[in-house]
Amino acid sequence: MSVHDLTRKLQRKNDSKIVLLVADGLGGLPLQPGGLTELETAQTPNLDALAQRGTLGLSVPVLPGITPGSGPGHLGLFGYDPLEYQIGRGVLEGLGIDFDLGPNDVAIRGNFCSLDAAGNISDRRAGRIGNDIAAPLCEKLDQITIPGVEVFVRHVKEYRLVVVFRGEGLGGDVDDTDPQATGVPPLDPVARTAASEKTVEVARQFLAQAREILKNDHPANFLMLRGIAKRPPIPTFEEVYGTRAAAIAVYPMYRGLARLVGMDVLDAGQTLDDQMARLKQAWSDYDFFFIHFKYTDSTGEDGNFEAKVKRTEELDGCLPKIVALNPTVLIVTGDHSTPSKLRSHSWHPVPTLLAADACRFDGSTSFGEAQCRAGGLGQFEAKYLMPLALAHAGRLEKFGA
């Protein structure tokens, strides 16, 4: 019996409000033994006050030692076991440009490449052409028609694009056509399952037309297909938790991940202030709000400890606006750690703060990794955050008599 089997069965409606504030890549590392992390260094009076009337813990995004991407990181926070619900790269790339992927869509990452006169790959990234060259090429490719399916081609960045085939009976189990080498021709698409034969046929037709369309566009005179995937069937938030959920996220990837689990994606504007205004405006329309803040991750990826500290303080500054709405449960956490010391996502457990009247307060005085380690939530798999949120909101019945 899975967590969702339980929450489906036990869910209870009430007037509670739950806010999940995700500071992307929140967890950090001290630069030296004995030092403080970014979060511990930041002046966060509002988060600290919240910690005093909440309970802290450390969430493990996937499993100990496993570093998640944004997809698994967020699915875990949303209560979807990231090992059960795996999102293909093509789908993530589509979500990342706000493409609304449906259940009949096969999404594919495309790379423009250069072919030599013999048809062998001379550059797998087509000389890293700029947006000014690639975008018009994508518009040309978007004109391709294939009987029985719809074809969409969208530019992403530089030599990267997204291709979507939409139609009945298209499977997503098709190998990449990128041989990961130069001096050889691109591979033909090959189906790993019988259910994906039709996708292979569509891909062949698409590639044949693309080859013709691009033949005079050297260095981008062809493209390769990678990460071919379908959106997995994912039960909605409403179904598994009984909550009407809204996402207030600025970046397309996170809007896409929220859409994937059936949240309504609201116009979030561009800034935290915009997001807070939207939250207030939508307050009465939803039970659950996912708010995403990107810059704790991007500064960590930049390896900029000080900038991450500043961004954390910026986030702290928005807390009073959330608290003023008096949510029943307010959670502040991250989808993973992004220590600026490592300049990348990491596996380190993520500081988590859950504030609610039903908390077993744990004597925490501030929000940071050390206090989270001693907090009342202990170390827990991220997929249990949602049942904890629902429990503290009075939204779960007793299991068994």
Place this chain on the structure above:
Amino acid sequence: MSVHDLTRKLQRKNDSKIVLLVADGLGGLPLQPGGLTELETAQTPNLDALAQRGTLGLSVPVLPGITPGSGPGHLGLFGYDPLEYQIGRGVLEGLGIDFDLGPNDVAIRGNFCSLDAAGNISDRRAGRIGNDIAAPLCEKLDQITIPGVEVFVRHVKEYRLVVVFRGEGLGGDVDDTDPQATGVPPLDPVARTAASEKTVEVARQFLAQAREILKNDHPANFLMLRGIAKRPPIPTFEEVYGTRAAAIAVYPMYRGLARLVGMDVLDAGQTLDDQMARLKQAWSDYDFFFIHFKYTDSTGEDGNFEAKVKRTEELDGCLPKIVALNPTVLIVTGDHSTPSKLRSHSWHPVPTLLAADACRFDGSTSFGEAQCRAGGLGQFEAKYLMPLALAHAGRLEKFGA
């Protein structure tokens, strides 16, 4: 490989004695941030002394955020995964009146109801008739005979009763006959599986006779069947742990749960003193003793913080009598939390104390939620308590060479 696969394989006999003292609903909450829980408020010199020569932890009854009923709560403590062994409502109701359910029994919760002249339900609880009216009606229904099966009808309280069909080939997968509405007739029993068709036939005959017997007993002129269930096949304590186990519990529900896992159920009297006397008397006859104390839960359900504190102190007072018997392992825990602040069972992890010479002592000085949070057992799923108990009693061999 499940925990029971391991304990079956690794179990070792010796002369050790294990006592599991369950204070029902033991875990609590502080009323205010920075405050103490019921257990932390109580003066518990004996539990505190035990904490100093033991190790503490917090047990998670089912999963984070999931609030258990008494059934799953106790099964977890007994080492039976509460998600694997689910006990139907009818079975729990039967256990709750000390009915000794066997493997061929289908147990059912019955409700007396009122039917109008057209046969539609006018009151689903028959005007909440008193025991004085309902008990004799149950005796009349207990006279019903159906060829090939035994029929038992027992009064529970007010309009509630238990019906048991005993016989070969009776499945427990039958829908309720309560439509959860008035102005419509009761539903016919319907089998969800072919293996339960015979049960449906028996239920139909039972209901037809009951309708005739009760026809002049308005407002209780019929009854509805709910929570139809069989006792799941559960391996015995003796089989999975190799221990001779005894239960010393005053309330029928807990005696029933102990019987379900094959414990001998001893006469526990009415008070803690009675229970302590019985423990001493039975000391040489068993390896494992489950002692149940109800009032930490009932006072929590009443929302009476002070009364829960007092009951906790009462429990503390009996500790010297257990310690005097010199058990190899003495565990004090609860089946779940029942914070008086919430007036109900809750999901919060349960304070757990395990005292044994083989403990890794953890520097604890008193027994309470805060010290348990920092204790040597960490936060662990309740189903691991039994392997921990057996290990500390020297009752488990090494796994692998």
